[in-house]
Amino acid sequence: MFNKILNIYQLKFIKLIVTNILVFLPFIASVYLFYTNSHHNIWLMIVGGAISTIIYPYFYEKEIRKNRLAESTLKNEVHQAYHTNRLEISCFNLKTLPNSLLKIPNLQEVYLHHASSKFDFNQAFLILSKNKNIKTLNLSQNRIKKLPNSIGRFKYLEELNLFSNKLEKLPFGIEGLHQLKYLDLSGNQDLDLEFNIKYLKHLKKLEVLNLSFNRMKSLPSSIHELESLRKLNLSFNQLTNLPKELFEMPNLTTIELWNNYCDYEQLKYIDKMAKKHNIEILA
Numbered sequence: 001m002f003n004k005i006l007n008i009y010q011l012k013f014i015k016l017i018v019t020n021i022l023v024f025l026p027f028i029a030s031v032y033l034f035y036t037n038s039h040h041n042i043w044l045m046i047v048g049g050a051i052s053t054i055i056y057p058y059f060y061e062k063e064i065r066k067n068r069l070a071e072s073t074l075k076n077e078v079h080q081a082y083h084t085n086r087l088e089i090s091c092f093n094l095k096t097l098p099n100s101l102l103k104i105p106n107l108q109e110v111y112l113h114h115a116s117s118k119f120d121f122n123q124a125f126l127i128l129s130k131n132k133n134i135k136t137l138n139l140s141q142n143r144i145k146k147l148p149n150s151i152g153r154f155k156y157l158e159e160l161n162l163f164s165n166k167l168e169k170l171p172f173g174i175e176g177l178h179q180l181k182y183l184d185l186s187g188n189q190d191l192d193l194e195f196n197i198k199y200l201k202h203l204k205k206l207e208v209l210n211l212s213f214n215r216m217k218s219l220p221s222s223i224h225e226l227e228s229l230r231k232l233n234l235s236f237n238q239l240t241n242l243p244k245e246l247f248e249m250p251n252l253t254t255i256e257l258w259n260n261y262c263d264y265e266q267l268k269y270i271d272k273m274a275k276k277h278n279i280e281i282l283a
Contacts, residue, residue, distance in 0.1 A: 090114050097124045102131065109136040122148035129153035140164050140184070152176025163187045163210075169195055175202040184210040186233070194220040201225040212236050212256070221245040235259055241266050247273040257283035 085106050090113035101107070110128060115121075121139075125148055128134060137154060140163035147162070152173030154160075157180055164187035180203050185191060191214050200206065206228050212235040219234065224245040232246075235258035242262075246252070255274070260283075262270065267283065274281045 085109065087111065088113075092116065092119075094119060096120050097127050099127060101127055105131070106133060107131055108133050109138075110134060111136075111138040113138070113141050115142045117143070122150050125150040125153060129155075132156050135159060137161070140187075147171050147174070149173030155179065158182065160184070166190065168192050170199055172199055174199050177203060179205055181205055182208045186210045186212040186214065189213070189215045191216075194222060197222045197225055201227075204228055207231065207251075209233070219243055219246065224249050227251065230254065232256070242270055242273075244273065247277045247279060252277075252279055254280045254282065257281060 084104055086109040087101070087104075087107060088109075088111035090111075092112075092114070093116045095116070095118050112124070119142075121142075121144065128137075129150065133156070134154065135157060136159040137157055138159075138161040140161050142165055144162070144165040144167060147167060147170060149171040150173065151160075151171065152175060154177060157177050159182040160177065160180060161182075161184040163184050167185070167188040168190045169192055183200075183203070183206060185196075191211075193211065193214075193216065197220065200209075203226075206226060207230040209226065209229055209231070210233040212233045214237055216234070216237040216239060219239060219242055221243040222245075223232075223243065227249065228251055229249060230251050231254045232252065233256040234242075235256045237260050239257070239260040240262055242255075242257075246255070257270070262283075270281060270283075273279075
């Protein structure tokens with residue numbers, strides 16, 4: 001195991017060395033030629049420097065991952081990361097995100113964790129949603145109590161992770177996530193699922209819903225309104241039974257039911273209903 005870990009770090013170190021050689025070799029070579037034969041090779045130095053400048057962004061790390069980030073630092077990172085596709089910030093004291101994020105056209109994944117209580121998520125959504133390439137938005141572990149309606153501006157978002165927040169009711173704006181396939185609402189122990197279904201039922205492409213670790217004692221029968229759902233995670237709750245409407249959902253294939261309060265007789269009933277409707281139960 002140790003050797004495997006060591007090999008991984010060796011490969012990363014080798015990759016770093018090779019990348020730096022490829023990026024800076026043209027410039028170093030041109031400078032050497034300039035000093036050894038200055039009046040004949042000045043054009044080589046100019047060309048070498050130009051090549052380094054052009055290819056550097058392509059070898060720049062494909063993601064920005066920063067802890068405890070200051071706004072000025074983020075602006076500097078963004079300025080250099082035109083080709084990045086992943087932004088991950090945690091434990092930060094920012095109040096807003098810089099508009100310069102709009103200058104990263106290939107950004108596809110955004111992870112914002114442990115944000116300051118003063119962070120303006122509405123402003124962040126208004127900026128980030130202008131990028132049509134963003135497919136993944138992870139807002140886990142932010143103690144969010146109220147999600148701004150502007151979340152609905154992410155018209156092309158496919159994955160939304162809201163794990164470990166303090167959400168009770170989702171905003172009606174969430175109906176605007178027409179391309180959403182995966183939604184993680186786990187770890188929101190005050191979540192009012194019955195209320196939220198009236199919005200979630202409009203997500204016609206939603207295939208995976210994670211409701212684990214929510215201390216749910218019952219599952220509303222209206223869950224069947226999520227017609228496109230294929231996988232439902234109900235693990236680590238306090239469920240003693242499941243509504244029969246759940247088994248009648250047309251596309252449901254898998255239910256995760258680990259660590260709930262269902263007794264033996266109820267589990268037998270669940271197993272019987274699952275087999276009847278070709279649904280896999282993981283418990």
